[in-house]
Amino acid sequence: MKILGIDTSSAVATAALLHEDRLAAEFVLNNRHPHLEKLISMIDRLLTDSGTELKELDAVAVAVGPGSFTGIRIGMACAQGLSHVYGIPLVGVNTLDALAYNLMHCGDLICPAVDAQRGEVYTCLYRWEEGELKRLGNYEVVKAEKLAERLLKLDEKTILLGDGAGLVTAALSEGLPARGRINVAHRVFAMPRASSVAAAGLKDFLNGKTWNCFSIRPFYMRKSHAEEKWEERYGKGGTGKGNH
Known part of the structure; x- marks a missing residue:
């Protein structure tokens, strides 16, 4: 195979x-x-x-x-x-899902965060259970600050990875990562x-x-962003013809 x-x-x-x-x-x-x-x-x-x-x-x-x-x-x-x-x-x-596979069989909560621009990240929570990757919620796009708040409330050891991880850690309270609850995966496994x-x-x-x-x-x-700007100018389904 x-x-x-x-x-x-x-x-x-x-x-x-x-x-x-x-x-x-x-x-x-x-x-x-x-x-x-x-x-x-x-x-x-x-x-x-x-x-x-x-x-x-x-x-x-x-x-x-x-x-x-x-x-x-x-x-x-x-x-x-x-x-x-x-x-x-x-x-x-x-x-x-693929990012979560980087930390195969990790015992901690896994939180991939992909930079979605505008201070937002694409994210989802995962956990490895009995050799299987379990997705714990829906895929979503959320402000990095909001995700940081959620992780704080979970009060659980969590590993961040992906190119949006830095946005989330920047929003965390000072000193929190040092206490070992929320950390970023090693750069080899974070990408x-x-x-x-x-x-x-x-x-x-x-x-x-x-x-x-x-x-x-x-x-x-x-x-x-280009599609959103187009709709903002021409409306949904707009072709741009006759709009000047």
Whole structure:
């Protein structure tokens, strides 16, 4: 069983090849280079170095969001192209779920926080129970300050991760992290990892939860800023024609 994992939903571009019993290879690029320029060459190098041909892949797992609108589209377009040409099944993995997989079997409460701009984060709470990742609520977009308040009220040891973690810790009361209740994961585990996308995708694949290049959809939790500005100017469904 061979699963290719892809995540370009943030400033990090990452690809990994997961065999059912081991991680064969993983590439992570965390220097804000345009993903479109790097992703294809990254995947090509990954497959070449691991001695794997595209036709050998059983599935491609791709992060479908939430996250950067442009980044999500790049990763999904790549996955859809591979699926269309080679007939490879696709698995769509929520970015927050994938981040929680970074801390597999962690005993603490896990709180991924993805920067949603405007002082907000995409988030959800998780816990590993008996070897299974349990989502404890709905995916949501919330002000970083509001999430910080919620975590304080929980009064439970919590690990933050994702590129929005800093926004949340900045909103926490002084001295709280030092008391060990709320901490940020080590930077290696705090960022997106394609190996985690592949691991989450493998579980869904084995459960028959797959898509093809036409049926898979991005997971957007709100409209892009450009779409909101368009509707603000032209109204919902506006075409812009005749509006000057």
